[in-house]
Amino acid sequence: xxxxxxxxxxxxxxxxxxxxxxxxxxxxxxxxxxxxxxxxxxxxxxxxxxxxxxxxxxxxxxxxxxxxxxxxxxxxxxxxxxxxxxxxxxxxxxxxxxxxxxxxxxxxxxxxxxxxxxxxxxxxxxxxxxxxxxxxxxxxxxxxxxxxxxxxxxxxxxxxxxxxxxxxxxxxxxxxxxxxxxxxxxxxxxxxxxxxxxxxxxxxxxxxxxxxxxxxxxxxxxxxxxxxxxxxxxxxxxxxxxxxxxxxxxxxxxxxxxxxxxxxxxxxxxxxxxxxxxxxxxxxxxxxxxxxxxxxxxxxxxxxxxxxxxxxxxxxxxxxxxxxxxxxxxxxxxxxxxxxxxxxxxxxxxxxxxxxxxxxxxxxxxxxxxxxxxxxxxxxxxxxxxxxxxxxxxxxxxxxxxxxxxxxxxxxxxxxxxxxxxxxxxxxxxxxxxxxxxxxxxxxxxxxxxxxxxxxxxxxxxxxxxxxxxxxxxxxxxxxxxxxxxxxxxxxxxxxxxxxxxxxxxxxxxxxxxxxxxxxxxxxxxxxxxxxxxxxxxxxxxxxxxxxxxxxxxxxxxxxxxxxxxxxxxxxxxxxxxxxxxxxxx
Amino acid sequence: xxxxxxxxxxxxxxxxxxxxxxxxxxxxxxxxxxxxxxxxxxxxxxxxxxxxxxxxxxxxxxxxxxxxxxxxxxxxxxxxxxxxxxxxxxxxxxxxxxxxxxxxxxxxxxxxxxxxxxxxxxxxxxxxxxxxxxxxxxxxxxxxxxxxxxxxxxxxxxxxxxxxxxxxxx
Numbered sequence: 127x128x129x130x131x132x133x134x135x136x137x138x139x140x141x142x143x144x145x146x147x148x149x150x151x152x153x154x155x156x157x158x159x160x161x162x163x164x165x166x167x168x169x170x171x172x173x174x175x176x177x178x179x180x181x182x183x184x185x186x187x188x189x190x191x192x193x194x195x196x197x198x199x200x201x202x203x204x205x206x207x208x209x210x211x212x213x214x215x216x217x218x219x220x221x222x223x224x225x226x227x228x229x230x231x232x233x234x235x236x237x238x239x240x241x242x243x244x245x246x247x248x249x250x251x252x253x254x255x256x257x258x259x260x261x262x263x264x265x266x267x268x269x270x271x272x273x274x275x276x277x278x279x280x281x282x283x284x285x286x287x288x289x290x291x292x293x294x295x296x297x298x299x300x301x302x303x304x305x306x307x308x309x310x311x312x313x314x315x316x317x318x319x320x321x322x323x324x325x326x327x328x329x330x331x332x333x334x335x336x337x338x339x340x341x342x343x344x345x346x347x348x349x350x351x352x353x354x355x356x357x358x359x360x361x362x363x364x365x366x367x368x369x370x371x372x373x374x375x376x377x378x379x380x381x382x383x384x385x386x387x388x389x390x391x392x393x394x395x396x397x398x399x400x401x402x403x404x405x406x407x408x409x410x411x412x413x414x415x416x417x418x419x420x421x422x423x424x425x426x427x428x429x430x431x432x433x434x435x436x437x438x439x440x441x442x443x444x445x446x447x448x449x450x451x452x453x454x455x456x457x458x459x460x461x462x463x464x465x466x467x468x469x470x471x472x473x474x475x476x477x478x479x480x481x482x483x484x485x486x487x488x489x490x491x492x493x494x495x496x497x498x499x500x501x502x503x504x505x506x507x508x509x510x511x512x513x514x515x516x517x518x519x520x521x522x523x524x525x526x527x528x529x530x531x532x533x534x535x536x537x538x539x540x541x542x543x544x545x546x547x548x549x550x551x552x553x554x555x556x557x558x559x560x561x562x563x564x565x566x567x568x569x570x571x572x573x574x575x576x577x578x579x580x581x582x583x584x585x586x587x588x589x590x591x592x593x594x595x596x597x598x599x600x601x602x603x604x605x606x607x608x609x610x611x612x613x614x615x616x617x618x619x620x621x622x623x624x625x626x627x628x629x630x631x632x633x634x635x636x637x638x639x640x641x642x643x644x645x646x647x648x649x650x651x652x653x654x655x656x657x658x659x660x661x662x663x664x665x666x667x668x669x670x671x672x673x674x675x676x677x678x679x680x681x682x683x684x685x686x687x688x689x690x691x692x693x694x695x696x697x698x699x700x701x702x703x704x705x706x707x708x709x710x711x712x
Numbered sequence: 713x714x715x716x717x718x719x720x721x722x723x724x725x726x727x728x729x730x731x732x733x734x735x736x737x738x739x740x741x742x743x744x745x746x747x748x749x750x751x752x753x754x755x756x757x758x759x760x761x762x763x764x765x766x767x768x769x770x771x772x773x774x775x776x777x778x779x780x781x782x783x784x785x786x787x788x789x790x791x792x793x794x795x796x797x798x799x800x801x802x803x804x805x806x807x808x809x810x811x812x813x814x815x816x817x818x819x820x821x822x823x824x825x826x827x828x829x830x831x832x833x834x835x836x837x838x839x840x841x842x843x844x845x846x847x848x849x850x851x852x853x854x855x856x857x858x859x860x861x862x863x864x865x866x867x868x869x870x871x872x873x874x875x876x877x878x879x880x881x882x
Contacts, residue, residue, distance in 0.1 A: 141752055172742070195737035231738070232745050243748050315792055323801035326820035397793040401801060401816040407808050407823060521766065591765040611746065613753050668797040679768060 140247050140613060144240045146216075146225035150201070151246070153223050158249040161201075165233055165253060167260040169475030170553070172610050173233040173253050175199065183230060187211040198227035198236050206230070212238040250612040257609055261475040287695050309349075309393055316658045318345070320392045321399035321668035325406060329667055330424040333652035334431065335402060336665040337639035337687050338385070339392055340656050343460045343563045348389040352456070353439070355383035360438060379408045381434045382456075399668035409434065424641055424652050425486075425568045425685060432457040432485055461485040463562035466601045469535075470553045471543035478544070481559055486566040486685075489525040491584050521589040522567065522686070530557050530599045532608075557604035561596055563693070565635055567686040572647065583647045588683050590637070592657075593691075597633040635688035643684040655681065 143151065151157045166176040177183065185194050185208035194208030200215060202224050207215055216224045216238050226244075227236045233253055237244045294302060309317045318340060322332040338344055347353070360380040384405040391400045412434050439455035453459070465484050470477040532555040535541060540549035571584045597603055606612070640655040654665045655678045664673045721729065750756050790796050800817030807814045809826045 139754060195734075195741045229745070232742065234745055234749070243745060243752075245749065245752060319792070321791065321797070323803065323816045325801070325816055326818055328820050397795070399797060399801065399803075401803055401805065401819070403805060403816065403819050404808060406820065407827075410823065410827060589766060611749055611753065611755060613755075663792070668801060669791045670793070672792050675768075 140245055143246065144237050144242075144244055146237050146239050147235070147244050147246060150223050150226045151248075156248075158246065158252045161228070161249070162252050162256060165256045167253075167257045167475075169261065170470065170472060172231075173256060175228060175230045175233060177230065185211055187214075196232075197230045198238075199230055200224050200227045200238075202226075209236065209241070212236065213241055245613075247613070254609060254612050261477065289695055307394075309395070315397075316661075317395065318393045319656070319658065319663060319665075319670050320397060321665065321670050323399045323401040324667040325401065325403065328406065329652045330422050330427050331402065331406065331409075332665070332667050333641045333654040334424050334428045334685075335388065335405075336654040336656060337641055337685070338431070339389065340639055340658065341460060341564050341687060342638070342689050343693075344456065345389065347456045347460075348386050349393060353382045353386055355380070355386040358383045379411055380438045381405070381408050381412065381431065382438050384408045385435070412437075423572075424643070425488075428566070428685065429485070432461060458483075458485065460563050461566060463558060463565070464560035466557045466559040468555045468557070469541050470532075470555070471541065471546060471550045472534075472552055473550045474543060474545050476543050476545040478541075485562070486568050487529065488568040488570055489522075489529055490570050491520060491525065491586060491588065520586065522591065522594070525569075525588070526596075526599050530555065530604055555604060555608070557601040558596065558599050559601045561600070561633060561690070563690055565594075565596070565688040565690075567688075569684055569686070571643065571682070571684055581647055583643075583650075585682065587680065589679070590640075590683055590686055592637045594635045594637070594688055595633055596635060600633060632690065632692040634691040636691050637686065637688050639687040640678060640681065640683050641685035641687075642681040644682055652684070653681075 164176050165173055167173045183197050183199070183206045185197065185206065188194055188208055188211065194210070196209055197206055198209060198212055199206050200219070202221065203219060205215060205219070207227075212227060215227070225237055225239045227238055228234070229236055229243075235244045235246060235249055236242070322335060324332060358380050360378065360383070384402075388400065388402055388405060409431065413430050435457040436455045439457070462483050462485050465482050467480050467482065468477050469479075532553045535552050535554055537551070541552035541554075542548070543550045543552070567590075569588055572581050573584060574581060638657050642653050642655065643650050644653065645651050651666075655673065656663045656665055657678075662673050662675060662678050664671045664677070798817075800815070803816040804813050805816065806812065807819070807822065807826060809823065812822075814822050
C-alpha cells in the first residue's frame, strides 16, 4: 500500500536532525549505508527490516499478554524493544550511540531519547536504493510521439530563460502606431466580451468558443498576429473550379483563420453579438462526419476543433508530428500535456511505464464517496439533501485523486509481466508527467447505462476550486508516495533522474472558464462562465451577463478550464521566448 | 465468539481477539507513521484553503437553479451592455455556400441542407456546387455572377460555370 499522495511544496524538506541523530551521524563515515543489507523491500508493501523467519522479536520489558504495536531495534546493538521502553535503552547501554533505533516493520528511524520518529536524508536514500535494486522500473513507449520525444530529449529540451520586458524600438513603435488598432477598453466592461449568436442549436459551439477566446495563451497568440488570416498560405491557395465542390475536404479552408477572424471581431470593441457563421461553415466542410444540425457534445467539438487547427497549422510550419512537446501547432502547445501510466505486477513488483500525450483530462464523477466533511460536521449532515443524492457533493480534487489512485485491474485485463513471463494481476496508476499551459477537465456526465443501453446524464453537482494546485497529481508526487514518501532530490528511474518540483517551477492553476450543461441529455443547453479580472460573466449565446461567484459554484460544470498561474519561457528559435508549462526533465 | 458459562471468552477466542488487536494496532501505527512523515517533511496540503473552498461551495438554502438561470436577468432584461436580444438572432448575411441571404438564427439548418449534409438533407446526385449555383441564379433577383448567356464551349471561368449550368438544366 502506498502513502497518500502529497505535493512537494517549497516547504518539503528534512527537518534539522535532533542532537542524538546528529551525533549518530557524525560517529559514522557513511551513516546508514551498512543498513542496506538489512532492509527488505516487498513488491507492493513498505520496506522493512529483514528478519530471520524463525526469529520472534519481542520487547523483553513488556509483559507477555500485551503485544506492542511497534517494535524497534537499536542501530548500534540490535536490541529489540517497544517505544514505551525505548527511552531506557540509551541509559542502560554502554557506549555513546544507542539513541537511534529503527522500526522493524516500517523501516522508519526512531530516536529513543526524543521519543519521536525522526527522518534522515541518507537513510531514505538507502531505502530507495534497496527499492530500486529490487524493483527496477523500465520505461517503454506506446505511441510514436512519446518515443520520439524520449529519444530526442536532448534536442527538444530548451533551456529556460528569464523573462525580460519588451520595449519596441522606434521602427516597431511606428509599425504599432500605423498598422495596428488599440483594443478598446471600456471602463465598465473588459474587452473581449461579446455575445455569440446561436445559429440553430449551436450553443455547444458558442460555449467552447467563449472558453477558447479567453484562454490567455491562445488569445495572446492570435491577438499578436501569430496567425494572420490575410497572409495564410492555406487560404490563398488557388482554387480549382473543377474540383472545388462540397465533397472535397476544403483544402483552402483554414480553421485557424476563421478563429483569427472571431478574435478580431470579439476584441474589436463592437458589442453587438457576433455570428460565427464562417467558422461553422469551415468546420463542417473539414469535419464532414460531425456536420449536422442536431445539438452535439461540446467536448467532442472542442477535441475536433483542436484537431482541425493542428491539421491546418502543421502543414504550414512543416514541423514533425510531435504533439507531446507542443511544437507542432498552437493548439497542442497550449493544451497538450503528457500522461504517465504505470502498470505494476502484484506478484513480483515489476513496473512497466508508458507515456501518452493528452489534450484534456476526462474525469469520472464519483458520487458515492462519503466526505470526511460529513463525519466531522454533524450538523451539516442534516442539511444535506436526503433525497436522491445521499452523498455529499463530489469535488474536483476527489476526482483527481481517483484518477491518480492505483487501480487493481480485474481478471479480464491481466497484464503480461515481463519478469514473471506470464499474465498476472496488476495495479495501474496514472499520473501527469507534463502539465499543459491550459488544463481542460472534462467531467463525464454522460454515462452509458448498462441496463437500458442508453446514455444518461449525471446531474450531481461538482465542487471545483478557483485556484488549483496540481502538484499531488504529478508523476513525481505519485511516484514518491508509492515509495512511502521518502524524500529525495532525485528518484532513480532507469538511469535517468526524475527531479521533483524544484523551487521556481509552479504547478498552480487559476480557473478562467466553466462550460456548463443544463437540462436533459436530448434537450439541454450549454452556457459558459468566464472569469475576467476576478468578475464572473455568464455567456449564454448572445447574452453576456454579470453573475455572482455563487452562481458559478452551483452550476453543473461540464468542462473546466484552468490556466497556469506563472508562465515560464524557454529559448525560442530566434532568441525570443516561448511560453511553456512546467516540464519535469527526464 | 464462543464463551464459557461464566461469560468470559474461551482461550481460543481470546487468541483470535489478540490477533485481531495486533493487526488493527499495526494498521493504525502504519497510518500514524505515514501521516507523521507527511507532516514532518512538509508534504501536507494546506487544509485550510481546501476547507474554505468546500465551505464556499456548499449549496445555499435557496433552491439551486437547474437551468443555471438563477440570476434571472438573462432572458428577460438586458445584458451588461444594456442590450436585449431576440430568441432567434435576426442578423442576416450571405451564405458562403449558395450566396443567399440567411437569417443568423437559422443558418445552421440552412447550411445543413445547403451543403448536403445531415440526416434530413436531400442527397445530391450531381455536382453540388453547380446545382446550388443554378438554384441561386434561377431563384434570386440578385445575381452575384455576371449575367449569363447560353453560349457554350468557351474556356473562361465563368463560362465554364454557365456551360455546367446549361448541362444541369435539362
